Amino acid sequence: MSKTLAYYPGCSLHGTSGEFDASFKATARALGLTLQEIPGWECCGNTAAHSINRLLAAALPVNELAKVEQDMKLDAVAVPCAACYSRFKTGAHEVADDAQTASDVRAVVGRAYNGGVTVQNLIDVYHDAVGLDELAAKVTRPFAGLKIACYYGCLLTRPPKVTLADDPEYPTHMDAVVKALGCTPVDWNYKTDCCGAALALTEQHIVDDLVGRILTDAKACGAEAVSVACPLCQVNLDGRQSEMMRGKSDWQPIPVVFLSQLVGRALGLGDKELGLKKHLIDITAVMA
């Protein structure tokens, strides 16, 4: 059975996180999903729009959803970037929740969005669109119990009124996905703590503190690698770690992989199409 999803890569997957885009597309192909990129997609507005113009922040993602619903005639869109996902869910929530916002957004977008599109993040695609049983059935190169700390960060589960996450403080869907690949998810404390996000551009010392705390706990709880589903989390956990090692020679690095790379490796896909050499902290040993 082949499913077709609209695909919204977002700016980061075309920028610093090319391996996220490549590995996600490769796994979708291998899992029998057809991805159709939204033609002429634009930025979701990211962190900037909602702190500068609230209406534009709601309208930008709703414009993309209207394209999926009315031009592409599809009922689901895959949005692997956690920040874009959050903007899509928030935009859809705001127009469904408030008549004034809905009418303002309609004026900005130029047409109404009728709420007919399901927004799926990276975990949702594997957990729900594909399903755990089907995923496990397609695994050809299972991991031998690699211990993984599943890091969800902020926006995959929060705020729950928008994401409708089962347990926003201790989510487990990513854990279930890595388990289906033969990995062992570890219980740990910083699953949904913030990595500092865009402060990495302006307040690096804060991000270093936050990343240090998150990774120290992951290691203390026995993880051999951290799995992420957000390009900014990956850049921060990976990149700041490489900077911290310059200051602290005793820092033992821990690899930070995209969930899509773990899935791809278990499906038997090649290192190159998964972009395994693109990380600053080497991940090839845990992915061997």
Next chain:
Amino acid sequence: MATTCTPSVGLAQTVGKGCGENAYKCYQCKKCTTGCPVAGYAGMHPAQIMRAVQLGQLDMVFDDRFIWLCTGCETCTTRCPQGIDIAAIMDELKIIARRDDRIPANTPSAAMLKLNYDSFVRWGRMWEVELITLDVLKRPMSAKSWLSLGPKMMLKGKINPTLKRGDTVAMKRMVATAESITRTRQNAYGAAAANAAKAKDVPAAKAKPAPKNGGAS
């Protein structure tokens, strides 16, 4: 520590008008502060910001760096027992600070948000390389933090210098419409609030002489 005091009866109302949240529901349990990843890095923390909004303490809110460190991680919003969307209030305070020209010095994040906004408005998509380049031009000292990480990321092919534009025509049209609707709403509310304040101020001034706080602007 700021010694001046510019109370504004309208701050909580302005915030409420902008984002639909009622700051007066906060009863200072400080759950927001406890979970906040950046609470320790500024003079104020989220619960103090909420109190200052209730009391109309503009200087306490806008002279501090806190709102500009807020990452929008939504932990406060998720945990607030009163169901207040605190992160939305922080966003609204950023919008007000920018509009009223109350962004304090030493808040590079405020400038970065604007560079980011301008970038996606210009190209239809946000261009990371442009952001960092323009930021370094504005704050040459920030180049120091890229000296080591920048080349490493480049060598790994993580920096894509090219940009595929989005639909820039549609983007410009949406931005223009959104900004115009927002302005109309703000002007309408601003005029109504000014009238309400005028009506309120007359008996208040009679009952109590205005406090003499020489340094207040």
